[in-house]
Amino acid sequence: MNHIESYPALTQSNLEYVIQEDPYHIKQKYVEKETTNLSNYQNYVLQAQSSKHWKEVEFEGFTLPAQAQAKAYCLKWVSWGCDNTKEHPKNKHYAEHEIKTCKVASCPKCFESWINRQANRSTRRFSKFVEKKQYNFRHIILSPPSNQVEKMSYNSMKKMLSIVLKIANIKTCAVVFHPFRFQDQRKSMPYFSPHFHLLAYGKVTNTTEFHNKTKFGTNNGWLIKNKGNMESEVDIFNCVRYLLSHCGVRKKTHAIRYLGDISYRKLKVEKEPFLHNCPYCELPLRIFRIKFDSKHEPPPIDHVGLWESDCFEAIDPHDPEAKIPFYQMKEEPENNRDYEEEMIYSFEELLRISLNLPKISDRYNELSMFDHVTGRKCQKITDF
Ligand SMILES: [Zn+2]
Numbered sequence: 001m002n003h004i005e006s007y008p009a010l011t012q013s014n015l016e017y018v019i020q021e022d023p024y025h026i027k028q029k030y031v032e033k034e035t036t037n038l039s040n041y042q043n044y045v046l047q048a049q050s051s052k053h054w055k056e057v058e059f060e061g062f063t064l065p066a067q068a069q070a071k072a073y074c075l076k077w078v079s080w081g082c083d084n085t086k087e088h089p090k091n092k093h094y095a096e097h098e099i100k101t102c103k104v105a106s107c108p109k110c111f112e113s114w115i116n117r118q119a120n121r122s123t124r125r126f127s128k129f130v131e132k133k134q135y136n137f138r139h140i141i142l143s144p145p146s147n148q149v150e151k152m153s154y155n156s157m158k159k160m161l162s163i164v165l166k167i168a169n170i171k172t173c174a175v176v177f178h179p180f181r182f183q184d185q186r187k188s189m190p191y192f193s194p195h196f197h198l199l200a201y202g203k204v205t206n207t208t209e210f211h212n213k214t215k216f217g218t219n220n221g222w223l224i225k226n227k228g229n230m231e232s233e234v235d236i237f238n239c240v241r242y243l244l245s246h247c248g249v250r251k252k253t254h255a256i257r258y259l260g261d262i263s264y265r266k267l268k269v270e271k272e273p274f275l276h277n278c279p280y281c282e283l284p285l286r287i288f289r290i291k292f293d294s295k296h297e298p299p300p301i302d303h304v305g306l307w308e309s310d311c312f313e314a315i316d317p318h319d320p321e322a323k324i325p326f327y328q329m330k331e332e333p334e335n336n337r338d339y340e341e342e343m344i345y346s347f348e349e350l351l352r353i354s355l356n357l358p359k360i361s362d363r364y365n366e367l368s369m370f371d372h373v374t375g376r377k378c379q380k381i382t383d384f
């Protein structure tokens, strides 16, 4: 059996500690339970979508993830593509079908993709920061005194946290607020028990000293719990993903806050490149309608690659009535069509096409200056 100190921080919490009435006087115990073969992260994701109790909890506008309504287009397919067929092999259309997600934490369909995106971004941020550093980030839990939380607002907790961080000697960290803990092993029954998860860099004041120094007035002290170091990028990714799966979600409040040397102001991390260009002619992609009446068979719903060009029809974003064609698998396929189309208004997609159109026409102009493809290829050679 390992020592507690050497548990990976991967936060999976078959290591979650037992909920105790008075954590100040009872020695904390870690209990390992092999109740199910689902990882804890998956457990939370499952409950987010199925537990009716998750809907019932709320604290100052904070809810648990995935408890709002999905939009009409969530998790439907969009046909991105390029119709510059002259420059494609066999004069075919290039299509890159993609699943649309609204990227919102409260969406019951898209919250996992929100979690993964955020976890990716955090991992990039942390990895960049520790590149030439000696230590790793450490997962820490800070809990305000349990006999005080009923009276505290989120803002007062947040203010107190910043004082507590100074006492703990934590300057650089990411903070995730959890308004709730769970009564049962399945994580289906949340109850109000606010605390902060931190991924902190640097040395942390030892527990007893910290606890004594955070007794303000007649209050009990804050509890600090060290869940171990993040040894690798995978540890960080899994930890953030786990933390976000049941964090407090509120409009206009970041689910993860970065403080100190990893703040947005102090650490610039390059955005993930947004690649949405044709691999054959490099034109930006735009959205097409799939034609089911063409003499050719329509492409599969998840198609990426070349296809017969008469199966596609461009969407004009400047049409005042413009809507975007979204596609979804049918329950029962009929007449050779296993998916169906729905025209839905989506500002984001319309905007993306209108931003791409000028780039596309510039590029066409550029191309038309060279009558021969070989002429254009020569142009690409910058030094002789
Ligand atoms: Zn959604």
Ligand SMILES: [Zn+2]
Pocket (backbone or CB within 6 Å): 082, 083, 084, 085, 087, 088, 094, 278, 279, 280, 281, 282, 283
């Ligand atoms: Zn192309």
